[in-house]
Amino acid sequence: MDQIIVQVLNGLDKGSAYALIALGLTIIFGTLGVVNFAHGALFMMGAFCAVITSKILSASHRVVDETRTDFLGNPLEVETFYVQDWFGMAAGQTIMEWAVPIAIIFAIPVMILVGFAMERGLIKHFYHRPHADQILVTFGLALVIGEIIKYTFGANPIQTPAPPAFTGSLDFGVFLGYEAQTIMYPYWRLVYFFFSAIIIAAVFAFLQFTTFGMVVRAGMADRETVGLLGINIDKRFTFMFGLAAAVAGVAGVMYAPIVAPNYNMGLDFLVLSFVVVVVGGMGSLPGAVAAGFLLGILESFASMPAIVDILPGINQIIIYLVAILILLTRPRGLMGRKGVMEE
Amino acid sequence: MSKSNFTRRGVIKTGAVAGAGLAVPQYLRADGHAGFTNAPGDSEVVLGFNVPQSGPYADEGADELRAYELAVEHLNGGGDGGMLQTFSSKALDGTGILGREVKYVTGDTQTKSDAARASARSMIEKDGAIMITGGSSSGVAVAVQALCQEAGIMFMAGLTHSNDTTGKDRKANGFRHFFNSYMTGAALAPVLAAQYGTDRKAYHLTADYNWGYTTEEAIRASTEAMGWETVNSVKTPLTQTDFSSYIAPVLNSGADVLVLNHYGGNMINSLTNAVQFGLRDAQANGKNFEIVVPLYSELMARGAGANIAGILGSQNWDWKIENQLGAKYAGTNAFVQSFGTKYGFPPSQAAHTTYVQTLLYADAVQRAGSFAPCAVVEALEGFEFDGMGNGPTLYRADDHQCFKDVLVVRGKENPENEFDLVEIVEVTPVDQVTYAPDHPQMGGADASLGECNNGA
Numbered sequence: 001m002d003q004i005i006v007q008v009l010n011g012l013d014k015g016s017a018y019a020l021i022a023l024g025l026t027i028i029f030g031t032l033g034v035v036n037f038a039h040g041a042l043f044m045m046g047a048f049c050a051v052i053t054s055k056i057l058s059a060s061h062r063v064v065d066e067t068r069t070d071f072l073g074n075p076l077e078v079e080t081f082y083v084q085d086w087f088g089m090a091a092g093q094t095i096m097e098w099a100v101p102i103a104i105i106f107a108i109p110v111m112i113l114v115g116f117a118m119e120r121g122l123i124k125h126f127y128h129r130p131h132a133d134q135i136l137v138t139f140g141l142a143l144v145i146g147e148i149i150k151y152t153f154g155a156n157p158i159q160t161p162a163p164p165a166f167t168g169s170l171d172f173g174v175f176l177g178y179e180a181q182t183i184m185y186p187y188w189r190l191v192y193f194f195f196s197a198i199i200i201a202a203v204f205a206f207l208q209f210t211t212f213g214m215v216v217r218a219g220m221a222d223r224e225t226v227g228l229l230g231i232n233i234d235k236r237f238t239f240m241f242g243l244a245a246a247v248a249g250v251a252g253v254m255y256a257p258i259v260a261p262n263y264n265m266g267l268d269f270l271v272l273s274f275v276v277v278v279v280g281g282m283g284s285l286p287g288a289v290a291a292g293f294l295l296g297i298l299e300s301f302a303s304m305p306a307i308v309d310i311l312p313g314i315n316q317i318i319i320y321l322v323a324i325l326i327l328l329t330r331p332r333g334l335m336g337r338k339g340v341m342e343e
Numbered sequence: 344m345s346k347s348n349f350t351r352r353g354v355i356k357t358g359a360v361a362g363a364g365l366a367v368p369q370y371l372r373a374d375g376h377a378g379f380t381n382a383p384g385d386s387e388v389v390l391g392f393n394v395p396q397s398g399p400y401a402d403e404g405a406d407e408l409r410a411y412e413l414a415v416e417h418l419n420g421g422g423d424g425g426m427l428q429t430f431s432s433k434a435l436d437g438t439g440i441l442g443r444e445v446k447y448v449t450g451d452t453q454t455k456s457d458a459a460r461a462s463a464r465s466m467i468e469k470d471g472a473i474m475i476t477g478g479s480s481s482g483v484a485v486a487v488q489a490l491c492q493e494a495g496i497m498f499m500a501g502l503t504h505s506n507d508t509t510g511k512d513r514k515a516n517g518f519r520h521f522f523n524s525y526m527t528g529a530a531l532a533p534v535l536a537a538q539y540g541t542d543r544k545a546y547h548l549t550a551d552y553n554w555g556y557t558t559e560e561a562i563r564a565s566t567e568a569m570g571w572e573t574v575n576s577v578k579t580p581l582t583q584t585d586f587s588s589y590i591a592p593v594l595n596s597g598a599d600v601l602v603l604n605h606y607g608g609n610m611i612n613s614l615t616n617a618v619q620f621g622l623r624d625a626q627a628n629g630k631n632f633e634i635v636v637p638l639y640s641e642l643m644a645r646g647a648g649a650n651i652a653g654i655l656g657s658q659n660w661d662w663k664i665e666n667q668l669g670a671k672y673a674g675t676n677a678f679v680q681s682f683g684t685k686y687g688f689p690p691s692q693a694a695h696t697t698y699v700q701t702l703l704y705a706d707a708v709q710r711a712g713s714f715a716p717c718a719v720v721e722a723l724e725g726f727e728f729d730g731m732g733n734g735p736t737l738y739r740a741d742d743h744q745c746f747k748d749v750l751v752v753r754g755k756e757n758p759e760n761e762f763d764l765v766e767i768v769e770v771t772p773v774d775q776v777t778y779a780p781d782h783p784q785m786g787g788a789d790a791s792l793g794e795c796n797n798g799a
Contacts (some may be wrong), residue, residue: 007590014585043465071762072683155401157584159648171620181594181626186619189587258619259584260611261644268584303588305577305596315588316580316769 002182007300009172013189013258015296016196017043020277021269022249022288023203024244029236030220030283032075034123035131036060037139040270041146042245045114046107046252047261048149050160053103057144058096062259099162100257115245142266143250156262162188166257188257194271199247200289206243207285216240220283276321291334293317331337357487360528369450379715380495380798381471388443388699388714391450391472393463393487394501395649398454400479401605405695407501408449409686410694414701417681418445425681429674436616441708448472452481458485463487467494473714474499478521479607479693481505481554488517490498495798497716499700502693504638504645506557506605509744511786515795516716518743520703520736522776523698524558525784527637527657528565530749532562532770536654537602539600541570546598548589548613550605559603561784562637570571576600579605579613586613590620599627602635610636611646630640639752640692643690644764651754651764658750659696660732662689667767675732690760699731703738717795736772741780743792749776 021043028036064076071074084092095102122141127136161167166187173183219233220225226233248337252261259265266286276295301307302318324333380546383389395404396643410728417425420437427435439445447562448470450462459477466472475491478484478501485507491498491513501510501518504527535543545566549555554580575598579589589612593601601622605613605776623634636643639656665675677764678698682690690698707722724740733747750764781788 002595003592006595007588010587010591013587017446062601070760071689072680117428150397152399154405155397156642156646157608159611159615159646159650161648168624169619181621184594184625185592187620188619195515209744258587260615262608265584268582300588305575305589309576312578 002178003304003306004171005176006183006185007304008297009183009185011297011300012193012293013296014198014291016193017251017269017292018273018276018296019289019292020167020196020199021248022292023200023285024248024251024279025273025277026280026285026288027203027240027244027247027282029277030125030285031117031216031240032123034126035134035138036123037135037270038118038142038145039138039244039248040266040268040273042114042248042266043252043255043269044112044261044266045145045150046111046253047160047256047265048153049110049249050100050103050256051153051158051261053106053314054084054160055095055097057099057102059083062187072111080225091123096110097161100162100253103253104250104258106299107253109248110175111246111249114249114334117244118245121239123241124238140311142270146266147265149298153263155263156313157262157319160256162191162257167189192258194256199250203247203321204278204285212236229260240253275319277328277332281333284333287333287335294323295332298322299305349651365711375655378797378799379717379784381467381473382526383443383471383473383714386443388440389447389470389472390477390704391463391466391470391503392444392447393450393452393459393466393475393477393789394697395454395483395780396449397481398452400454400502402646403479403502403594403607403691404452404477406642406694407477407697410674410682410690411447411449411476413682413685414698414782415447418702421678422685423681426674426678426698426729426731428703429677430706431729432706432710434706435702440705441712441714443488444693445705450477452483452487454483456482459483459487460490460619463490463612466498472496474550475706476697476704477501478503480552481508481557484508484519484611485512485553488512488514490797492516492793495796497704497719498538499704501697501700503554504558505554506561506784507553507786509543509742510557510782510784511790512624513741513742513744513786513790514791515720515792518614518690518700518703518738518745520658520700520738520745521534521692522639522659522747522749523744524561525556525778525782526749526776527558528561529776529778530751530769531562531635531637531655531657531769532569533566533775534573534769535566535635536569536750538655540630543600543630543633544574544598544628545600545602545635546574546593547570547576547602548586548603549576549578551580551611554606555604557601557784558637562602562604562635571600579609581609583609584612587620589613590616590622593617593622594620594625595630599634600633600635604637606638606640607643608646609645614647614654615641623650623653636705639765640693641689641762641764642693644754647754652756654754656752657693658752661750661752661765661767663763664732664750664767664770668770670733674730675784686755689728695716695732702731703728715797717797718796719742724744737773739780742785742790746773746777 039291060079060081065076065078066077083095169184172185276291280291302315394407416422452459457691474497484503488498498517506524539618549559615780636656644651662679667670676685708721712723729735736747748770751769758764
């Protein structure tokens with residue numbers, strides 16, 4: 001039983017990431033009708049916002065220490081951090097350690113702008129083109145972004161640790177009456193799960209309870225009629241693209257301490273997130289979220305040694321098997337709407 | 344009125360013959376008169392550097408490439424000469440190889456066997472490379488080594504640690520300077536016993552490819568021989584980035600040691616996850632839980648950051664070894680000086696092994712007086728040398744594996760700078776890591792080099 005609880009917990013954080021990416025994908029597809037294969041790249045850019053913020057906050061200048069030498073025997077140049085110069089040693093250290101949460105403040109406007117630029121600069125030219133063209137151009141864009149990141153930051157993952165307050169693990173099993181150290185769960189993954197829940201709730205609340213959201217939902221249902229009412233729905237949809245980019249971005253920022261960011265992480269998530277969208281039902285926001293958590297947990301279960309011993313490699317294909325099963329029984333996905341992607 | 348001798352049938356026949364001739368790979372026809380593939384001209388010779396410039400081992404590949412460029416510079420008489428000053432053989436004099444200027448071409452293996460073979464084939468057929476070197480993945484090294492054997496080209500392996508490279512998949516045209524999984528097990532096990540005791544239960548997470556299998560096999564054999572029990576071993580996909588599903592069950596498995604048979608980005612992520620799940624601070628079976636990373640690299644240590652502190656592993660070489668352990672490891676400081684001056688940071692062990700391999704190849708050609716692969720093979724087989732940073736070293740004739748001391752290292756608790764991340768715990772003498780050429784982990788009695796191949 002303890003192993004099942006462990007894997008459910010594991011699935012929650014992975015599912016949270018899938019859900020957040022799939023949510024953005026669904027928003028873009030539901031509003032603009034674009035299949036955005038660059039969405040994983042937005043998640044990766046978010047993670048690199050955390051890396052960049054961390055690098056900015058730990059910017060330093062070198063001071064020559066004549067009493068020590070470097071590896072070549074030259075006087076050692078000691079790194080001195082600007083934040084410690086400006087705010088003192090302790091405060092400077094704290095600022096550097098909290099780089100990831102601070103990065104969210106930086107990432108939200110940056111990712112919204114990136115979203116606007118992507119939509120206005122490239123994707124709007126493909127609204128009336130077949131989905132295959134949209135997939136090709138956005139996938140190409142994802143590859144270009146990945147290569148730029150690789151050129152700039154290198155190919156190896158870059159460690160971006162969580163603040164010290166959230167390092168270590170919660171002994172979850174103790175709350176359920178198990179022995180100590182039976183079910184350990186890292187604090188930051190718990191933070192990620194709650195953070196995702198808040199973001200998802202905020203997006204739903206925005207769409208459900210604001211006038212802007214109401215117009216967007218109306219536009220998603222019948223774009224032409226909303227346009228005939230004199231509402232500039234295109235402008236609102238562009239904003240929604242920026243919002244979807246920001247959701248993917250903050251999901252990436254907060255994921256950086258879980259898996260060290262690298263240039264390929266967007267593609268790692270992209271395909272699975274598309275499966276999540278299809279399983280959840282094209283255009284269905286609740287479907288995307290539900291399928292994200294469902295498939296995240298299933299993937300974790302399939303990685304259990306007891307299961308892999310019986311079915312080697314099942315962890316690599318479980319998501320696709322479940323997707324096939326669901327699409328055979330419910331062709332529109334779990335919560336798909338009639339008419340979406342059926343013309 | 345002129346009368347043409349061309350007929351439709353004749354043109355087709357001639358075209359077919361010419362087309363077939365053009366379709367024959369260049370290495371099967373070029374310089375056939377010289378008796379070997381890609382015989383160089385009088386002025387220059389081309390070497391092929393086949394390294395991962397993308398994929399999970401790209402940082403290792405980048406450092407390998409830097410070292411190759413430095414080696415070429417030194418072979419052509421540039422720079423300060425690096426290890427040419429300390430190398431025990433004095434055949435090389437900075438005038439290229441056999442009087443020919445050394446040129447090079449590069450390829451991207453992408454850490455994929457197919458891509459690596461394609462780029463090696465291109466360097467052989469289109470660029471006329473006389474020798475291919477590189478690696479950073481054992482799957483890639485084994486695949487390219489087999490290709491070079493078929494083509495009659497020398498293969499000087501770069502960073503490849505699997506037993507198979509000079510074990511069951513050994514080839515007459517292939518040589519490896521880097522150490523291997525067996526040596527890691529033999530060097531690491533006594534240190535693990537001394538540090539953590541002989542009553543331990545190990546849980547292995549193993550990269551699901553060639554290198555992972557042989558490393559797990561070697562570590563299991565060595566640790567079980569000294570009394571450890573292996574509780575479980577789980578294969579993990581090479582493309583995995585989040586290892587939480589694999590790490591989470593470890594603490595409840597009855598194990599008190601986690602062995603991460605991972606390298607590069609895999610190792611950075613799996614170690615980070617293990618630390619996140621509290622394994623490094625946990626207690627199991629009344630003991631401190633321990634994590635072991637059999638194959639270390641400075642680049643990985645840099646990527647893993649503070650998570651690497653206190654964790655044991657093994658290395659082929661370390662840039663601090665001559666300063667810490669003396670003149671036995673001469674050549675290290677000369678190389679660090681050259682590399683550090685050119686690039687601004689110390690070299691990794693990947694850079695070291697590729698630099699040394701390039702010089703060893705050039706030296707063998709110089710001593711043999713010929714670029715013909717079979718002559719070079721003969722010059723390298725049984726070659727004993729020193730002054731290349733590892734102490735006295737033998738290129739064993741039976742399997743083309745270098746035998747030298749192996750380093751056991753540990754992640755530093757309080758590194759002074761970003762390059763000083765590991766400390767040398769022990770140097771295991773070469774005698775303790777030497778094995779019989781027909782050792783079961785090396786393919787047993789069936790393993791054979793085959794015949795050397797000069798190609799065309």
